Amino acid sequence: QVQLVQSGAEVKKPGASVKVSCKASGYTFTSYYMHWVRQAPGQGLEWMGIINPSGGSTSYAQKFQGRVTMTRDTSTSTVYMELSSLRSEDTAVYYCARDQGPWGQGTLVTVSS
């Protein structure tokens, strides 16, 4: 079955970077776009950006332009999301989501001094 498995929780200091991975299985990795969405504690869903695993092209929400980088490794069917210059407001659960589903289990990123 289609499955997305994300890397484990992270604790980072303000100003640092975090890189979250999302390993896909059960389908042709290059056939579906992958999204990254985050959810701050008690808040709604916020779309961060999208990557085309086939060619690696990306598009990011304006809010994250310059701070986020999405990449992929076709040899391992894994996509990555790196967020830099972290601040406390970036504390959230980060999800990868294949276009039109399913979603990964989420990765909690905590930014704290």
Add this chain to the structure above:
Amino acid sequence: DIQMTQSPSSLSASVGDRVTITCQASQDISNYLNWYQQKPGKAPKLLIYDASNLETGVPSRFSGSGSGTDFTFTISSLQPEDIATYYCQQYDNLPRYTFGQGTKLEIK
């Protein structure tokens, strides 16, 4: 960017009630709309795609309708396991998707 206005933000209803949530887009998105269900501590689950198509395995008490700028999500007979937060999401403005603010559904 397209803005999605979802209402109400919270809703309390009794088991067996018909429940309706609306979502309005700031511009025409045709039928490029998803509805998701999110239970506490879990990832969102796709229920409805293309505004009105039921995802495989989703109970038929869930339905969606609308096109253009106005959309409706309905639970025909609320069940206890439907307690969750529901989100609409547009995917017309590729590749920039946006979500509604969410509707938290509780049992009365």
